[in-house]
Amino acid sequence: MRRIRTIVQAVFGATAVAGGLLALTPAAQAITIPVACSETALVAAVNLANSTPTSDTLVLAGGCTYGMTTAHGGASNALPVITTPIEMIGPATVTNASLLGLGLFRIAEVAPTGRLTLSTGVAFTRGNVLGHGGGILNRGAVTLTGSTLTGNTASGNGGGLANADTPSGTAPAATFTNSPVSGNTTLLGDGGGIYNGLRGTLTVTGVSGSPLFVTGNSAGRGGGISAIASTATTLTQTAVTDNHALLSLGNSGGVHRQGGTMTTNNAPITANTANNCVGSVPAVPNCTG
Numbered sequence: 001m002r003r004i005r006t007i008v009q010a011v012f013g014a015t016a017v018a019g020g021l022l023a024l025t026p027a028a029q030a031i032t033i034p035v036a037c038s039e040t041a042l043v044a045a046v047n048l049a050n051s052t053p054t055s056d057t058l059v060l061a062g063g064c065t066y067g068m069t070t071a072h073g074g075a076s077n078a079l080p081v082i083t084t085p086i087e088m089i090g091p092a093t094v095t096n097a098s099l100l101g102l103g104l105f106r107i108a109e110v111a112p113t114g115r116l117t118l119s120t121g122v123a124f125t126r127g128n129v130l131g132h133g134g135g136i137l138n139r140g141a142v143t144l145t146g147s148t149l150t151g152n153t154a155s156g157n158g159g160g161l162a163n164a165d166t167p168s169g170t171a172p173a174a175t176f177t178n179s180p181v182s183g184n185t186t187l188l189g190d191g192g193g194i195y196n197g198l199r200g201t202l203t204v205t206g207v208s209g210s211p212l213f214v215t216g217n218s219a220g221r222g223g224g225i226s227a228i229a230s231t232a233t234t235l236t237q238t239a240v241t242d243n244h245a246l247l248s249l250g251n252s253g254g255v256h257r258q259g260g261t262m263t264t265n266n267a268p269i270t271a272n273t274a275n276n277c278v279g280s281v282p283a284v285p286n287c288t289g
Contacts, residue, residue, distance in 0.1 A: 033049065060089060112170035113170075159193060181224075186219040229259045237265070254270075
């Protein structure tokens with residue numbers, strides 16, 4: 001049974017000592033951490049979870065908006081880089097809250113050793129980065145269940161999420177279950193909603209009669225989803241609709257594919273501009289126009 005370490009609000013709240021952390025000795029076992037509703041608290045909780053290789057759970061304050069005003073994981077990440085298995089449980093929102101939302105940092109980066117799970121209504125929003133992965137840059141494993149990526153922006157690939165191009169070593173994997181991806185943008189790159197890069201694996205699944213929507217995203221190519229030399233992309237009960245390719249009328253507004261294995265099952269790709277999937281090689285299964 002997972003041992004629960006009770007960390008009172010003062011630990012991750014207003015009474016935290018300089019640097020936002022008390023002197024705690026990390027446990028060797030998995031821990032569950034209640035996270036008070038503040039930027040300092042969330043950063044401290046991620047750092048604590050990263051301090052051991054075990055799988056840890058961060059229970060976010062219900063209904064809280066964690067406004068990230070600056071980068072805490074290098075220059076480009078709102079959160080410390082995720083290096084171990086961490087689950088965040090909502091409902092809660094983590095957002096770029098820099099002045100006018102112009103701070104150039106994504107919400108999270110997942111290292112090859114990391115595994116990030118967002119469950120029960122966690123939203124990552126308004127990430128804004130010069131590079132790939134406006135919401136999440138994934139080099140390890142990411143799972144969203146009943147959560148969302150909305151309104152994130154990248155100059156490179158993957159406005160919402162980017163499975164980083166990975167020639168060797170750990171291949172990134174992303175799984176979305178009942179987790180909409182909407183309103184994300186890449187200014188020049190591929191995959192406004194999601195980019196599945198070299199050797200990456202992407203699985204997107206909705207519910208029969210209530211599909212998962214990938215909608216309102218924009219990119220140079222593959223406004224909804226781009227899969228470029230990836231290992232596998234699987235869309236099930238997923239509607240890719242009303243996404244846009246920005247650079248030319250010849251680019252796929254819905255789904256763009258170059259190589260790799262792609263499977264679609266009850267996954268309509270419709271009403272995207274300039275077209276749905278034209279220009280993909282091989283063709284996107286079950287996509288017309």
